[in-house]
Amino acid sequence: MNKKRILIVDDEVSFTRLVKLNLEQAGDYEVRTESNGALAVSAAMAFKPDLILLDNIMPDLDGGDVIARLKSNASLKDIPVVFLTATVRKQEVDARGGVIGGFPFVAKPVTVSALVVCIEENLKNRQVRSEK
Amino acid sequence: MEDTSIKALLVEDNMEYAGLLRGFLADTPFPRFDLTHVEHLEKALQLLKERVFNIILLDLNLPDSRGLTTLDQIKAQAPGMPVVVLTGLDDRMLSLEAVRKGAQDYLVKGQIDARMLPRVMRYAIERKHIEEVLVEERYLLHSLLDYVPDNIYFKDLDSRFIRINKQMAELFGLNDPAKAVGKTDFDFFTKDHAKPAYEDEQRVIKSGRPLVNIEEKETWPDGRETWVSTTKVPLRDNHARIIGTFGVSRDITSRKQAEQQLKKTNEELARSEKALRETMQNLKTSHEELKHAQMQILQAEKMESVGRLAAGVAHEVKNPLAIIQMGIEYLSRSPLSGNENMPIVLKDMWNAIQRADSIVRGLVDFSASRELDLKVEDMNDVIDQSLLLVRHELLKSRVAMIKTLGINLPHVRLDKNRVQQVLVNTIMNATHAMPNGGMLTIRTYTRKLAEIDQDVGDRTGNRLRAGDYVLVTEIDDTGTGIPDDKISKIFDPFYTTKATGKGTGLGLTVSKKIIELHGGTIDIRNRRVGGVSVTIMFKTSGRQPV
Numbered sequence: 001m002n003k004k005r006i007l008i009v010d011d012e013v014s015f016t017r018l019v020k021l022n023l024e025q026a027g028d029y030e031v032r033t034e035s036n037g038a039l040a041v042s043a044a045m046a047f048k049p050d051l052i053l054l055d056n057i058m059p060d061l062d063g064g065d066v067i068a069r070l071k072s073n074a075s076l077k078d079i080p081v082v083f084l085t086a087t088v089r090k091q092e093v094d095a096r097g098g099v100i101g102g103f104p105f106v107a108k109p110v111t112v113s114a115l116v117v118c119i120e121e122n123l124k125n126r127q128v129r130s131e132k
Numbered sequence: 133m134e135d136t137s138i139k140a141l142l143v144e145d146n147m148e149y150a151g152l153l154r155g156f157l158a159d160t161p162f163p164r165f166d167l168t169h170v171e172h173l174e175k176a177l178q179l180l181k182e183r184v185f186n187i188i189l190l191d192l193n194l195p196d197s198r199g200l201t202t203l204d205q206i207k208a209q210a211p212g213m214p215v216v217v218l219t220g221l222d223d224r225m226l227s228l229e230a231v232r233k234g235a236q237d238y239l240v241k242g243q244i245d246a247r248m249l250p251r252v253m254r255y256a257i258e259r260k261h262i263e264e265v266l267v268e269e270r271y272l273l274h275s276l277l278d279y280v281p282d283n284i285y286f287k288d289l290d291s292r293f294i295r296i297n298k299q300m301a302e303l304f305g306l307n308d309p310a311k312a313v314g315k316t317d318f319d320f321f322t323k324d325h326a327k328p329a330y331e332d333e334q335r336v337i338k339s340g341r342p343l344v345n346i347e348e349k350e351t352w353p354d355g356r357e358t359w360v361s362t363t364k365v366p367l368r369d370n371h372a373r374i375i376g377t378f379g380v381s382r383d384i385t386s387r388k389q390a391e392q393q394l395k396k397t398n399e400e401l402a403r404s405e406k407a408l409r410e411t412m413q414n415l416k417t418s419h420e421e422l423k424h425a426q427m428q429i430l431q432a433e434k435m436e437s438v439g440r441l442a443a444g445v446a447h448e449v450k451n452p453l454a455i456i457q458m459g460i461e462y463l464s465r466s467p468l469s470g471n472e473n474m475p476i477v478l479k480d481m482w483n484a485i486q487r488a489d490s491i492v493r494g495l496v497d498f499s500a501s502r503e504l505d506l507k508v509e510d511m512n513d514v515i516d517q518s519l520l521l522v523r524h525e526l527l528k529s530r531v532a533m534i535k536t537l538g539i540n541l542p543h544v545r546l547d548k549n550r551v552q553q554v555l556v557n558t559i560m561n562a563t564h565a566m567p568n569g570g571m572l573t574i575r576t577y578t579r580k581l582a583e584i585d586q587d588v589g590d591r592t593g594n595r596l597r598a599g600d601y602v603l604v605t606e607i608d609d610t611g612t613g614i615p616d617d618k619i620s621k622i623f624d625p626f627y628t629t630k631a632t633g634k635g636t637g638l639g640l641t642v643s644k645k646i647i648e649l650h651g652g653t654i655d656i657r658n659r660r661v662g663g664v665s666v667t668i669m670f671k672t673s674g675r676q677p678v
Contacts, residue, residue: 012451012454012455014455014459015451015454015455015458018455018458018459018462019458021458021462022458022461022462022465025462025465026465057447086446086447086448086449086450086451086454107450108450108451108453108454109450109453109454109456109457109458109485109489110454110457111457111461112458112461
């Protein structure tokens with residue numbers, strides 16, 4: 001079974017580096033990092049990730065803009081996206097079943113295990129969808 | 133020894149007759165008469181200049197003077213001297229004339245005897261004396277009547293003037309006091325004054341008791357009004373029968389006007405004082421309201437800035453926290469950690485991140501607690517659901533619970549999650565205050581706010597008022613209570629009595645905010661029996677469920 005490819009887009013370089021280290025240590029993941037929202041689409045085109053972890057607030061192009069570009073690209077629009085946010089509270093994420101505005105959210109700080117659970121769930125959903 | 137003899141001067145040109153009179157007087161044992169006899173007027177006048185006599189026996193027809201002229205000259209020389217005129221039988225008219233002109237008596241020659249003469253002389257002296265006293269009395273009385281600046285009057289039984297003094301005549305516009313005689317008050321005053329005055333006088337006459345210093349308002353036909361202080365006394369005759377009244381009245385118009393002015397001034401003063409007091413009270417109230425408003429604004433501003441800060445902090449702090457947390461997780465699974473202390477260090481760091489995160493979360497809670505998702509809820513359900521969340525904590529802390537929830541409580545519009553947050557926070561605080569176990573009591577009921585509850589309210593201006601029906605939730609614990617000097621600070625942001633790491637200092641701040649956003653109140657006080665009682669009140673539309 002191939003490693004699942006995770007693209008993480010976040011302007012916090014330290015965060016992306018540590019998420020990569022943790023995920024690759026914790027599971028069967030291949031993680032690529034991108035710190036610039038503007039480069040997220042080309043990175044996704046090149047990497048073809050199974051799932052994208054996307055920071056909501058970034059300086060140049062924020063999460064909302066990035067997802068708009070992903071959705072307008074036929075080869076990228078079906079890739080599941082999980083938002084990472086430092087502005088939404090855990091309770092709110094929990095209260096809404098981890099989904100805000102139609103997208104799954106993870107509130108920072110997040111434990112590795114919680115992140116893995118979230119990734120696995122969304123990967124599964126995607127498989128369910130693609131099997132239909 | 134004092135000389136008590138009566139010194140008499142006899143002026144008589146008839147030597148024989150003079151001898152007869154001397155004889156009469158010599159026989160009188162007491163009082164003794166010391167008689168000096170002269171024959172001429174001139175000699176008499178001379179003696180009167182030189183010596184003091186008590187009485188003169190005067191023959192009007194002398195060699196050097198005849199008739200009444202003789203008397204006139206004696207009177208001129210000795211005005212106060214009693215004079216008894218000696219006349220002949222045919223001079224009766226002359227004798228009467230002499231008495232009219234001031235002689236005390238007359239004796240008709242030839243009809244005088246030894247018993248009569250001394251008596252006539254003594255009476256003459258006495259009469260003269262009485263006359264002088266009367267003159268003196270009259271003089272004093274007239275002085276009193278004419279010069280005292282008060283009005284003095286005498287009236288008969290029908291209140292007609294018998295006599296008034298000059299002062300009163302002047303007041304009546306009369307040039308002669310005599311012109312008032314026979315008239316009444318009705319001739320000078322309006323009926324408004326004359327009638328009660330008449331009635332007063334009739335009362336005095338009937339009762340025989342004086343009216344002393346009564347104040348009367350006099351109204352005059354020209355519309356003038358004057359005031360007098362008057363005393364009315366019954367006038368009696370020699371037999372003490374009341375024959376009228378007399379009185380004295382003094383004009384007190386200026387005093388009365390001054391009094392009225394004073395009264396008016398006092399009233400104005402009292403009004404001013406009252407107005408001043410009211411103004412001061414208003415100022416005080418305004419000042420207090422302003423102070424209150426200012427405090428509210430300050431508090432609101434503090435809250436606003438805390439809120440804005442919270443939103444900013446959340447993002448800026450949570451990112452680094454996320455990085456550190458990821459770092460710790462990575463290190464904890466790293467085979468590089470040969471150091472035996474490594475797990476402890478990593479655990480400490482992990483705990484520190486959780487603490488920082490919970491504080492940031494509290495801040496965000498606070499900043500996010502501005503909007504409510506209001507739905508009609510049953511408070512008892514909200515409580516039960518909250519208890520589910522803390523059941524484990526209560527069991528762990530060996531806290532027993534008594535739940536007395538009212539039945540058929542009116543439903544209220546609540547943000548269930550927020551109110552639950554408050555209840556959980558309150559119960560957790562209570563549990564922390566009972567580290568060795570205790571009793572938690574939860575009650576719900578409705579009641580009508582009494583007067584004493586007025587002014588409880590929040591800073592948004594929603595106030596619970598007397599007469600409002602409220603849904604009350606009370607949560608009592610048997611814990612350690614709150615120190616009196618701390619109780620005023622418990623709602624302040626970041627204020628906590630818990631050990632570092634145990635509390636954020638935001639729980640009650642957020643709770644209060646949430647309840648106030650609902651237009652309700654939260655009140656925390658120490659129970660007299662120990663522990664703390666938290667009272668949360670929401671306004672309801674009435675007693676019955678809605």
